Amino acid sequence: MKKPLQRYYSLMMDHFGPTGWWPGDSPFEIAVGAILTQNTAWANVEKTIAILKRERLLSPGAILACRRPRLESVLRPSGFFRVKARRLRSFCAFLAAEYGGSMKRLARRPLTDLREELLGVHGIGPETADDIILYACEKPVFVVDAYTRRILSRHGQVDPKIGYEDLRALFEKHLERDVALYKDYHGLIVWTGKNYCRATPNCEKCPLAPTLRRGQPLLVQTRAK
DNA sequence: GACCAGGCACATC
DNA sequence: GATGTGCATGGT
Numbered sequence: 001m002k003k004p005l006q007r008y009y010s011l012m013m014d015h016f017g018p019t020g021w022w023p024g025d026s027p028f029e030i031a032v033g034a035i036l037t038q039n040t041a042w043a044n045v046e047k048t049i050a051i052l053k054r055e056r057l058l059s060p061g062a063i064l065a066c067r068r069p070r071l072e073s074v075l076r077p078s079g080f081f082r083v084k085a086r087r088l089r090s091f092c093a094f095l096a097a098e099y100g101g102s103m104k105r106l107a108r109r110p111l112t113d114l115r116e117e118l119l120g121v122h123g124i125g126p127e128t129a130d131d132i133i134l135y136a137c138e139k140p141v142f143v144v145d146a147y148t149r150r151i152l153s154r155h156g157q158v159d160p161k162i163g164y165e166d167l168r169a170l171f172e173k174h175l176e177r178d179v180a181l182y183k184d185y186h187g188l189i190v191w192t193g194k195n196y197c198r199a200t201p202n203c204e205k206c207p208l209a210p211t212l213r214r215g216q217p218l219l220v221q222t223r224a225k
Numbered sequence: 226g227a228c229c230a231g232g233c234a235c236a237t238c
Numbered sequence: 239g240a241t242g243t244g245c246a247t248g249g250t
Contacts, residue, residue, distance in 0.1 A: 041229085079246040125232060128232070145232090146231055199228080
């Protein structure tokens, strides 16, 4: 009998196959996407990234050199454009100042230091930091997002108000510490969430439906952190 | 037209 | 430490 997190993974993988998540031609593009997708539908982020490419703005130097009104205008399609212009610049300033603008150099940092540094950048919270660490720097940290919390809480596995770090720790405790697995797992959660577990769920065709109300909860009560 | 989307910082209690 | 609010566009 598989543990719940292994079972979820098998069911989602059987249903969707490998997702190939995260899309992007470079680590920097992935980092930019991670900031732009904050509380925003991915389709809107894709438009913005296409414009950034067309305008030759997809590099730390170009973003830092770009005047604020122009950058904001380019970021419009992904919403919160003033906020995101500032956050993007903060990240680029950090990358330029500490790593000569090189994602490759950033990725050489040990995981815990890397995470701490990213969390110190304005506009980078836990999820964005972990997106960058896992998908751009290829280091094993499990990415938690709204879908992760929603799916597990709807399945009675965790308290809906479980804190980010507690939920991350839960996955990292129950899964093999493996970059490819973490990438795939999060991608599958996003797919499942988008298709079946939005605000109004669509459980009929959800690959995880067979696991509803089965097994002991992994962690029912926890303190938010 | 209402509701929602893969967060985060900041103010307030 | 918990809870509320602003940020903005585009799809359903």
